[in-house]
Amino acid sequence: MLIKFWVDIFDTKMVNFGKKLMADHIKEWQRYYINYKLMKKKLKQYVQQTQGGGEELHLVLKEFSVMLDEQIETIVLFLLEQQGLLASRIQELSEQRNALFEQPDISGIQELQEAYRAVGYDLIKLLKFVDMNATGLRKILKKFDKRFGYKFTDYYVTSRANHPYSQLQQVFRQVGINAVVGALSRNLADLHIRQGSYLSIYDQPSVSLKDPIIDQIKASVDKLTHSTDFLQFLGQHALIMHEDVSCAAEGHADEQEYHFMSLILNLANTFLYMVNTYIIVPTADSYALSLGAAATVCGVIIGSMAVAQVFSSVYFSAWSNKSYFRPLIFSSIMLLIGNTFYALAYDLNSIAVLLIGRLLCGLGSARAVNRRYISDCVPLKTRMKASAGFVSASALGMACGPALAGFLQINFKIYGLTFDKNTLPGWLMVLAWLIYLFWCWIFFREPTRVTQEDSHSEHPGMEDNESGLTRHLLTNSKEKHDEDGDHDCDDCKKTSSMFHKPATSLVSAYRLLTLSVKVQLLIYFMLKYAMEILLSESSVITTIYFSWSTSNVAIFLAVLGLTVLPVNAVIGSYITNMFEDRQILLVSEIILLIGIIFSFRVTGSYSVPQYVSSALVTFVSAEVLEGVNLSLLSRVMSSRLARGTYNGGLLSTEAGTLARVIADGTITLAGYFGEENLLNVTLLPSLLICVASIIATFFTYNTLY
Structure with missing residues (x-):
């Protein structure tokens, strides 16, 4: 799939910037861009020739490979030439800088800074040149695979990228450009912070250069190389589609005012929901036993919340198209009622009431609203931090839930109502949601909404990344569409609206999924399944094999969450800055498989060190896998799934929720095989799905390049 290429524009300040993007296809460099139009026509000829039996497929592969090699060589040689020119300009400016520091002159320093910035702007143009060509290469490779049903991408990337003289690596890795970036950054930093001192940025690593041009360059390089920091990587877990951060660096971010307290309330909802999900895990088995059910019914108790979430995710996502306040209020009320039912089930001695309570809690899952609020209402420059906050709130909720259950080891009655380790989690969450309900009612502010039609009328320069790329690569094309359904159209409004239209149903969203996306969703399903099996059956397994108390289970789960x-x-x-995401993905899957295998009981005895160490390996590798998996998913997923009700976040949520439902159901079904076989029976599906995911990753490995 295409890399996210240009940023969606949300306020009137971006109109001029949208026009500027159209100028990034530099006319003087026209003959050095990938000739996408020519290769597309050749593909059509190849299809006609092979269908008529006039030309063998291996000859087509050879001829098209040579054509691609020539295109890439043209790009790379021009890239090296431009890098040399930039390096020469920086060298000349460095000589002027040295002479200037011998006889300091404020006006001269300012002029020199502007000269360096001019080099920086030219460097950004070169980075965008590389980005456009890299995207064009991915697009034409994908088109070839689609037309011929042949894994040409896999062959081409394997044969070219791993060769010692690889020119393909020059396009996708830009080693020389990084050296130019480093030289430019160091010299500008000297002009900013040295000015007579002999200290440099290497002597003062804590001093960051606050120059806009360096921020733009860094954002462009990070976009090309997918470099991340902690906040970016953490934010990827939320699968909230982020626009091109380089635009934010240029000061063109969405500057609409947002209500900070509303964001906090949104994150608080996320935190409390995760606490609500996991606070019952240490005691679900004992609660089932107290109501006359088997301990393994804890799987149904825990999973019933996820069953309801499968449906609530859809209607909450649709509801968030119209409002954020009302869904959050409804969510709080449903969770308040659900937890009340859960707590009352003990005194009513009814497993049905308990399950109804958990179902009601699942119907109050507003995570789709939480994601949409961050994506739609938080300014671009703050959105990554807000996404990281969303993931942090979820992680802390996962840790705090079991920890709180460990403290609720008391037993008393008030007016016939029992308060003990089984019911107190429910009563505590009733109080928490009641407080949140009033807090949200008073302080949450419904944001101002802009309809899609208004957005297009106010921002005529706005374009989707696929349609914008096509217009750049097919500059003079008269074709309206090709037989693949790719609309290479000169009519900007028609093209933009066509590519900008979000999926209107789960079926239409599914049709937008390529094989790479399906594999990534399978991996997400697998890791969520493995994590749910580990967490949900922990209280039963540790009671059977180690006789752990509720407090011990709570501490164990809290440590995992932390x-x-x-x-x-x-x-x-x-x-992630040392290895490619696809490499980390594959290694994480293999380590997760090792953790699952090590968890099996193969002898008569089963020790605490084996269980704890295998659980840590499984959980940690799944966490690492989730970050890179969702990062890759956001890159290979269609941009049409970045918005609307049936978006990529909803699809991943549904995949993860379905995994939890099946995992919790597996635990209950495994109880019929006897407690002594419970562990191995529940781990076997995790093992099989993990193996299938690894095999599928190998098949699509080079499509993630």
């Missing part, structure tokens, strides 16, 4: 943030800090800040 690993989320530090693990993501390490992965997001270091590992």
Whole structure:
């Protein structure tokens, strides 16, 4: 799929910037861009020739490979030439800078700064040149695979990218450009912070250069190389579609005022819902036993909330098209009632009342609203932090839920109502949601909405990344559409509206899923399934094998939840910048498989160290896998799934929720095989799905390049 290429424009300040984007296809460089139109016509000829039996497929592959090689060589040689010119200009400016520092002159320093910034702007043009060509290469490779039903991308990337003289790597890795970026940053930093001092940015690593041009360059480089920091990597877990951050660096971010307290309330809803989900996990088995059911019914108790969430995610996502306040109020009321039923089930001695309570809690899941609020109402420059806050709130809720259950080890009655370790989680959440309901009612502010029609009328320069790319790559094309259904159209309004239209149903959303997207959704399903099995059956397994108390289970689950943030800090800040996402994805899947295999009981005895260590390996690898999986999913997913009711966030939520439902159901069904077989029976599906995910990853590995 295409990389997210240009930013969606939300306020009137971006109109001029939208026009500027049209000028990024530099006329003087026209003959150095990938000739997308020519290759598309050749593809049509190849289709006609092979259908008529006039030309063998292997000859087509050879001829098209040579054509691509020539195109890439033209791009790379021009890229190297421009890098050399930029390097020469920086070298000349460095000589002027040295002479200037011998006889300091304020006006001279300012002129030199402007000269460096001019180099910076030319560097940004070159980065956009690379980005456009890289996207064009991905697009034509994908088109070839689609037309011939042949894995040409897999062959071409494998044979070209891994060669020691790879020119393809020059387009996708830009090693030389990074050296130019470093030289430009260092010299500008010297002009800013040295000015007579002998210290440099290397001596003062804590001093960051606050120059807009450097921010733009860094954003452009990060976009090309997918470099991340902790906040970016953490925010990827939310699968909230983010626009091109380079625009934010240029000061063109969406500057509409937003209500900070409303954002806090949105995140509080996320936190409380996750607490509500996991606070019952340590005691669900004992609650089932107290009502006369088997301990393994805890799977149904825990999973019933996820069953309802499968449906609530859809109507909450649709509701958020019209309002955010009313869905949050409705969510609070449903959770308040649901937890009341859950707590009363003990005194009513009814497993049915307990399950109804959990279903009502699931019907109050507003996570779709939480995502949409951040995506639609938080300014671009704050959105990544808000996304990280969403994920952090979820992680802390996952840790705090079991921890709170561990403290609720008291037993008393008031007016015939029982308050013990089974019912107190419900009563505590009733109080929490009651407080939240009043807080939300008083302080939440419904944001001003702009309809899609208004947005297009106010921002005529706005364009979808696919339609914009097509107009750039097919500059003089007269074709309206090709037989693939790709609309290479010169009519901007028609093209923009066509590509901008979101999916209108789950069926239409599913049709937009390519094989790569389906594999990533399978991986997401797998990791959520493995995590749910681990967490939901922990109280039963530890009671059977180790006789752990509720407090011990609560501490264990809380520790697992607390690993989320530090693990993501390490992965997001270091590992993702050292290796490709697809490499981390595959390694994480393999480590997760090892954790699952190590969890099996293969002898008569089953030790605490084996269980705890395998659980840590499984949970941590699943957390790492989730970050890179959703990062890749956001890149390979159609831009039409970035908005509307049936968006990418909803699809991933449905996949994850379905995984939780099946996992919790598996735990209850496994109870029929006997407690001694419970662990192995529940782990077997995780093992099979993980193996299937690894095989599917190998098949689509090079499409993630």
